[in-house]
Amino acid sequence: MRIGVLTGGGDAPGLNSAIRAIVKRSEEYGYEVVGIRYGWAGLLNLDTVNLRYQDIKWSIHRGGTLLKTSRTNPKKTPGGMDKARRNFEKLGLDALIAIGGDDTLSVAAALSEAGLNIIGIPKTIDHDVPETEFTIGFDTAVNMAMRLIENLQDTADSHSRVFVVEIMGRHAGWIALYSGLAAGADLILIPEEPFSLKEVAEFVKRKVEGGQRSIMIVVAEGALIKDYEGPITKDTSVDEFGHVRLGGIGEFLAKKINEATGVETRSCAPGHTIRGGPPTALDRIVSTRLGIAAVDLVKEGKFGYMVSLKAGRIIPVPLSKVIGRTKTVSKELYEAAKVFFK
Numbered sequence: 001m002r003i004g005v006l007t008g009g010g011d012a013p014g015l016n017s018a019i020r021a022i023v024k025r026s027e028e029y030g031y032e033v034v035g036i037r038y039g040w041a042g043l044l045n046l047d048t049v050n051l052r053y054q055d056i057k058w059s060i061h062r063g064g065t066l067l068k069t070s071r072t073n074p075k076k077t078p079g080g081m082d083k084a085r086r087n088f089e090k091l092g093l094d095a096l097i098a099i100g101g102d103d104t105l106s107v108a109a110a111l112s113e114a115g116l117n118i119i120g121i122p123k124t125i126d127h128d129v130p131e132t133e134f135t136i137g138f139d140t141a142v143n144m145a146m147r148l149i150e151n152l153q154d155t156a157d158s159h160s161r162v163f164v165v166e167i168m169g170r171h172a173g174w175i176a177l178y179s180g181l182a183a184g185a186d187l188i189l190i191p192e193e194p195f196s197l198k199e200v201a202e203f204v205k206r207k208v209e210g211g212q213r214s215i216m217i218v219v220a221e222g223a224l225i226k227d228y229e230g231p232i233t234k235d236t237s238v239d240e241f242g243h244v245r246l247g248g249i250g251e252f253l254a255k256k257i258n259e260a261t262g263v264e265t266r267s268c269a270p271g272h273t274i275r276g277g278p279p280t281a282l283d284r285i286v287s288t289r290l291g292i293a294a295v296d297l298v299k300e301g302k303f304g305y306m307v308s309l310k311a312g313r314i315i316p317v318p319l320s321k322v323i324g325r326t327k328t329v330s331k332e333l334y335e336a337a338k339v340f341f342k
Contacts, residue, residue, distance in 0.1 A: 001031040003298060004088070004096040005051070007065040008039030008072075008104030012123050012137025013279030014287035016059035016066050018099055021291025023053045029299055034091060039100070040107055041072035043084050048091065060284055063140070063277045074107055081110065088116055095298045099123045099136070102323060105306060109319040112304040119294045120306035120319055125275050127174035130327040131317040132308035136290070137275060138174065139282040144274040145179035152268055153183070153216055159264070160213035162204055162257055166250025166269040169220035172328045175274070177337060180218035187217045187341050189253075191231075192329045194224040200253065201260035203341075208263055217257075219249055221269075289314055 005022050007015050019035070026033045033051040036042040049067075059066050074080030088096065088111075095117040098108040101124035112118040122129040125141035145167050156163045165185075167176040173190025180188040187203060189195050200217070207215050222231050232249040254267035279287070286309060293307040293314040305316035 001094045002092050003031050004034045004036050004093045006036035006039050006098055007067050007069045008100035011064045011069055012125050013063040013140035014136040014283035016062050017284045017287035018121055018291040020056050020059055021288040022295055023051045025292045025295040027053050035067045038068045038070040039072055040074050041070045043087050046087055061278050085114055097294045101129055106323045109323045112319055117303040119297050121290050121294055126169055126172055128172040128326045130325045131322050134286050134309040136287050140279045141175050141274045142178045143280055145175055146182045148270050149183035156214035162215040162263050162265040164217045164250045164254040164267045166219055166221055170222040171326050173220040176218050176220035177329055181337055185216045185218045189219040189223045190329055191220055191222040191224055194226045196226045197256050201257055204257055204261050223249055
């Protein structure tokens with residue numbers, strides 16, 4: 001049995017743990033593992049490397065992905081899907097494990113429908129893949145963002161400033177909400193609930209008049225402002241999956257708060273720094289479990305599925321139930337968080 005594995009889309013801490021587990025379990029079954037470099041681009045270009053456990057054993061503590069990654073979309077490349085199918089056969093693959101978010105898994109699902117033996121593993125720091133309670137990289141990103149917010153709170157306290165921290169999150173505010181709550185932020189703004197600039201300014205005024213001089217506001221990069229069309233962006237270019245490059249709402253909001261209140265307001269956008277570094281123990285352990293489960297599905301001949309964590313158990317979910325949907329923060333959860341926004 002010859003298994004291919006690739007990582008697509010943004011990098012995320014815990015990817016190497018999953019790859020390592022796939023290789024270890026495969027060797028236990030006597031399978032050969034072919035690493036496909038740079039995601040779907042590697043399948044189109046036949047950019048591969050043979051993987052052996054003894055060579056990657058210590059990768060478990062490293063962030064990023066040892067297989068490299070890209071946002072290449074074979075569906076947007078002329079003849080890309082046909083080429084991907086042909087190269088699957090050229091490589092002599094019996095199965096392919098694709099680790100990624102909605103974009104990567106959408107290609108995986110299309111290839112599965114075309115008759116290839118595909119298994120998916122959910123990866124995204126945004127935590128927005130449906131049908132699973134865990135996505136590789138989310139826990140590490142939350143912890144990184146939390147510590148950064150806490151560090152900025154020291155500066156905010158020392159200078160009696162308002163700080164607006166812009167956190168990654170395109171359509172879902174999971175990282176902003178979790179890290180903001182964990183760090184004790186005063187206000188958290190997420191894409192799921194558009195906000196008013198006037199209400200934010202009034203919030204800051206109320207806090208200052210009540211004697212609070214340092215205020216921490218966390219905003220997801222994809223948060224929406226009422227009466228504004230679309231998210232705030234600095235760049236209108238899009239990637240191969242049609243995503244606009246977000247960024248700039250933190251700086252924009254800080255400027256508007258300063259203008260409306262006269263209170264010194266600064267912004268910080270840690271951006272990609274929260275997706276790097278060593279993965280947390282949770283990301284390492286669950287990624288390992290997902291990698292093992294993916295190979296087990298290959299052994300069972302059960303293809304067209306994504307391995308998912310639900311209620312502590314790893315279960316297979318049809319890829320068709322995953323693609324084209326986004327798991328967003330529920331109104332109930334955000335309402336609970338609002339207890340701290342008063």
